Amino acid sequence: MDTASIxxxxxxxxxxxxxxxxxxxxxxxxxxxxxxxxxxxxxxxIIAIERKYGIKFSNAEIEGLKKFGDIITLIQTKAG
Amino acid sequence: MFDLSSGKLPWLVPATADFRATLKALIAAPGPVPAQDLVALAAQDLDLNKLTSLDKAVGKLAGRIDGPALSPLKLALLAQATTDYIAPAIRASALRHGLQVETYVPAYGQAMAEVMDPGSPLRGFGAEMALIAETPQSLGLTRSFIDAASGAAAVASATATLTALVEGLQGAGIKTVILQTLPLPADPWAGQYDRRAKGALAAQIAAVNDAMVDLCDSHAAVLFDAEALSALVGRANWHDAGLWHRAKVPFALDYVPLYAEKFAQVLRALRGKASKCLVLDLDNTCWGGIIGDDGLEGIEIGQGSAQGEAFLAIQNYALSLKERGVVLAVCSKNEEANGKLPFEQHPDMALKLDDIAVFVANWTDKASNIQHIAKVLNIGTDALVFLDDNPAERARVRMELPMVGVPEVGDDPSLYPAMLAQGGYFETVGLSADDAQRAEQYRANAQRAVAMETIGNYDDYLRSLDMACTIAPFDAVGRTRTAQLINKSNQFNLTTRRYTEAEVAAMQDDPACHTLQVRLTDKFGDNGMISVVILRKDAEPDAWVFDTWLMSCRVLKRRVEEATLATVVEAARAAGIGKLYGDYLPSPKNGMVEDHYGKLGFEKLGPIGDGGTRWVLEVAGYDAPDLPMTLAVQTPVSA
Structure with a gap:
């Protein structure tokens, strides 16, 4: 998925x-x-994002989210 | 699709796409906001974010909400977990059921301390109801034991904590205490052996849940079965360990709307606002096909086809509701003779004409017919639930009569019973023997109406009913029904004071109280307990005052109130009481009894409070009327 659409x-x-x-x-x-x-x-x-993309974040991943860009990167990693 | 594990509430209409814009417009527009509009907004299937937004909007509208559609309720939430998501969702979901809830949440971990401390903010809040939502962790249920005795000790300790909380809350004057069961864990301890292992954590939790049931029975508390909810959606879905570790949220956030809706259904039932009558469409709701076109042989009902069985299941579900006192009515666009034909002649129909209290089949619009049904049954339209396969009819009734419950049942009749059941329209917090008879009583009333048409003179009619009225002081057998009447009666209710079952029990032994429960039978059937009166000793030494006088509208104009007064006067004379005071306190629904005391020969003393009036009767000057019924009075042991 491309960054802009996410x-x-x-x-x-x-x-x-x-x-x-x-x-x-x-x-x-x-x-x-x-x-x-x-x-x-x-x-x-976090719950809304998990539901939208059908993914589940670990607490370690959630704690690593510091800024909006981190969320986009993590979604790309998890959802492929 | 009926998929509760998704967290959706499929019996509600889907939320509109512009939901947030609608809220913003409400807030931005000046002037009062009709409470009815908020009820309608809340009646949609709202996810947690929308519930949160709605709750926030209601907060911003404080002081501008107008109209009788919402009644206030103060609720204390004693949850040993984060309530930040649950509390707004409960408040927003309660709007759906006509309740504007204000919540108080003690600081995290402080519930017990606040319950026990007479000076605590919890005591100052003045809650009418309290929810005790413990977790296994907060009750010390954290591990499995190889020996049953250690498990039993943990259960005993948890039960003691719960008992102390219930008694503490009741001691603090909170009338209604709601106990939330503990969801069982999703994951096993010893595997398949768990079911047999008495020391397993799951066994401990199940035992504490059983203890909660006992506590409800012994302390007149109310159960909210979160364990059943977790099983409904699947325990593996319900529990979210990561979320618990991260934010102390007790279950997956996807289920907060379902949890809040189910809890709001209980609040509604506790307020006596649960629905009383199921109104059924006929074609493609009670049977497959159209009786007017397909004829008796063409409709699908009963064994032999999947559709026929689905419709039979709907009929059997309706009968199971009737079994616990829900009144059944029919509202169909049909020729009356056609509509009745299957009831009379089809051998596979489970429903018979005798099961239907009011049968309306004509070509008038359904909203008008539903209003007619409410009028015949003498109940509000908010006590009706309308089951119809036709989305256009559903939408029209929702628009015309927003207080009628209209489940969004879809087009698969197999799902209709589940939609009605999960919708919780007929939620109850207790069943009494009278519930079982109520549907029969409503039907008998319709027969009485017909009998009156043929007799004409009203007094002759009353005499022809062979009425027998039995009046007795409160007792244990009648207590559940007494409390039910006290909490449900709105129209013929002079003061609209609500008392819990525990308070009713206390009055029974209170020497300052003189109580009456009134039953009525006639040749058409047993009406059961239909009136409740509570008199208290007044500050004036030789006077009693009517604290409560209420009567079921089923027996209006039967002169039961005159029989009641005659009995009260007799008791007053025996107790050396010279004066009876009565108050009328107006509510949005009790206008019919504004002149109740005047009609009974009381003298008006003057206004009290907000539009109320006080009345007096000199016992010496009272002559008992000649009544068209036999009267059996059971005198109290002590008055």
Missing amino acids: KEELVDIFEDVMDADDVELTDETTANDVEEWDSLSHVRL
């Missing part, structure tokens, strides 16, 4: 999970940059 899908998921619109997301965006992105919504975000 990113597009992730923006939709992100808005749905965070209940927020027009969030600027770049590879470098972290939870600190988005008000609604806290530890609680992060868990829901």
